[in-house]
Amino acid sequence: MRTRPLKVALLGCGNVGSEVARIMTTHADDLAARIGAPLELAGVAVRRPSRVREGVDPALITTDATALVKRGDIDVVVEVIGGIEPARTLIATAFEHGASVVSANKALIAQDGPALHAAAGRQGRDLYYEAAVAGAIPLLRPLRESLAGDHVNRVVGIVNGTTNFILDKMDTTGAGYQEALDEATALGYAEADPTADVEGFDAAAKAAILAGIAFHTRVRLDDVYREGMTEVTAADFASAREMACTIKLLAICERAADGGSVTARVHPAMIPRSHPLASVREAYNAVFVESEAAGQLMFYGPGAGGAPTASAVLGDLVAVCRNRLGEATGPGESAYSMLPVSPMGDVVTRYHISLDVADKPGVLAQVATVFAEHGVSIDTVRQQSRQDEGDRACQASLVVVTHRASDAALTGTVEALRTLDTVRGVASMMRVEGE
Ligand code: NAP
Numbered sequence: 337m338r339t340r341p342l343k344v345a346l347l348g349c350g351n352v353g354s355e356v357a358r359i360m361t362t363h364a365d366d367l368a369a370r371i372g373a374p375l376e377l378a379g380v381a382v383r384r385p386s387r388v389r390e391g392v393d394p395a396l397i398t399t400d401a402t403a404l405v406k407r408g409d410i411d412v413v414v415e416v417i418g419g420i421e422p423a424r425t426l427i428a429t430a431f432e433h434g435a436s437v438v439s440a441n442k443a444l445i446a447q448d449g450p451a452l453h454a455a456a457g458r459q460g461r462d463l464y465y466e467a468a469v470a471g472a473i474p475l476l477r478p479l480r481e482s483l484a485g486d487h488v489n490r491v492v493g494i495v496n497g498t499t500n501f502i503l504d505k506m507d508t509t510g511a512g513y514q515e516a517l518d519e520a521t522a523l524g525y526a527e528a529d530p531t532a533d534v535e536g537f538d539a540a541a542k543a544a545i546l547a548g549i550a551f552h553t554r555v556r557l558d559d560v561y562r563e564g565m566t567e568v569t570a571a572d573f574a575s576a577r578e579m580a581c582t583i584k585l586l587a588i589c590e591r592a593a594d595g596g597s598v599t600a601r602v603h604p605a606m607i608p609r610s611h612p613l614a615s616v617r618e619a620y621n622a623v624f625v626e627s628e629a630a631g632q633l634m635f636y637g638p639g640a641g642g643a644p645t646a647s648a649v650l651g652d653l654v655a656v657c658r659n660r661l662g663e664a665t666g667p668g669e670s671a672y673s674m675l676p677v678s679p680m681g682d683v684v685t686r687y688h689i690s691l692d693v694a695d696k697p698g699v700l701a702q703v704a705t706v707f708a709e710h711g712v713s714i715d716t717v718r719q720q721s722r723q724d725e726g727d728r729a730c731q732a733s734l735v736v737v738t739h740r741a742s743d744a745a746l747t748g749t750v751e752a753l754r755t756l757d758t759v760r761g762v763a764s765m766m767r768v769e770g771e
Contacts, residue, residue: 337368342412342660343378344411351641351642352646353414355642359647360375367654370654372658379398381417405433405435410430410434413426415437419443438653438656440649442468446541450554462659466648470542470621473622478635481667487629488551492626494622495543496621498534500620503565503604504617506570540557540587546623551589562603579768583766590683596676597677598678601683605766608771620637620638686737687738690762691734691753692761695731706753707736720733
């Protein structure tokens with residue numbers, strides 16, 4: 337074993353960074369044995385230097401992250417600050433000064449992954465970010481390395497623990513969205529401003545990263561279709577239950593049937609209770625990968641939390657350090673396929689549509705005609721009469737489940753349905769996946 341240590345600069349010492357520092361200290365001997373050289377924590381950059389950080393030598397704390405990455409003797413920079421700046425500039429500077437980088441920053445990688453990979457490549461250094469998608473779950477390395485000889489066609493996952501917690505509560509307790517969000521906030525699963533989670537931005541960043549790696553192409557954040565889950569209601573869950581389904585916020589990355597393009601999308605969807613993703617409870621994450629030779633694979637575990645995320649960061653740290661000792665680099669960006677990303681309108685799936693209609697003869701035939709005119713074939717229709725209070729007209733709710741159709745055809749159908757006199761409103765429209 338080499339006695340001269342590999343020097344690590346830690347940028348950020350919050351939820352994740354503090355756990356990285358702790359494990360580096362408590363498992364120092366094991367890590368040294370696995371790497372072939374000891375690790376030395378050479379500096380820890382933070383914003384608030386006076387904050388007590390248990391287990392971290394105060395002499396290592398600095399607010400000057402730039403000076404730390406410019407030192408020139410740092411072997412690996414671990415970036416766990418988050419956000420775009422200053423993380424992006426610090427990572428670029430780290431490469432310029434000869435360090436490899438491990439990051440947990442999904443927002444930055446989804447936005448600037450190609451440029452950062454190029455910067456790493458120019459210096460012959462590594463950029464690893466296993467923790468950026470699905471926290472502790474080994475997912476990017478299996479996709480990048482274990483499945484490098486296979487042909488991945490589809491990646492479907494629950495990649496945001498906060499939204500899964502909320503939807504799981506709505507499903508199991510009958511709670512509405514706000515009530516379930518309040519519980520998630522009280523328990524620390526949702527941030528004070530939950531927008532990034534509940535509007536699907538966090539999952540969309542992960543979908544962009546997953547699609548790029550799975551299909552060896554470039555998928556930008558803007559290429560990912562995104563719908564949040566704030567509009568999901570208790571009534572949607574009741575409808576889902578009648579179809580033996582539940583509702584999950586899914587990130588879905590698919591290769592087109594002809595192999596010539598890909599799609600990436602994030603939205604709530606009904607999935608059969610028999611599907612493995614339906615049994616993912618609380619704040620857990622799970623990702624289902626379908627590939628040509630391996631078939632169906634499922635990756636499951638904690639998608640967030642300080643220690644679980646630090647596990648993924650440390651796995652990367654060990655890999656990057658081994659590469660440094662071997663004067664090698666691991667796999668960089670693989671985007672040779674250069675597949676176009678198709679718009680959401682081209683996605684083909686099934687739909688559950690709930691309509692408020694007048695309860696009179698001929699309505700069903702009218703509605704069915706609109707579906708047929710748009711080339712959307714109906715699988716099942718369920719009609720329920722009701723007399724709304726204060727409304728003398730008789731109303732009915734009509735629940736239509738379609739066979740597979742393109743999103744464009746479905747959008748056209750719903751627009752046309754809204755113009756019918758007999759359709760009072762489209763109560764909900766949700767995609768049905770996993771069959
Ligand atoms: P956090 O608790 O907010 O910690 C951020 C750390 O960065 C803090 O130590 C903060 O310093 C420091 N910092 C902020 N701005 C800085 C600056 N300009 N210069 C130097 N230090 C700065 O965040 P986190 O939860 O650990 O998340 C870190 C990263 O991991 C993010 O990219 C996040 O997306 C990713 N991630 C987190 C989880 C999770 O469960 N938390 C899961 C997967 C991925 P102070 O301590 O002084 O405030």
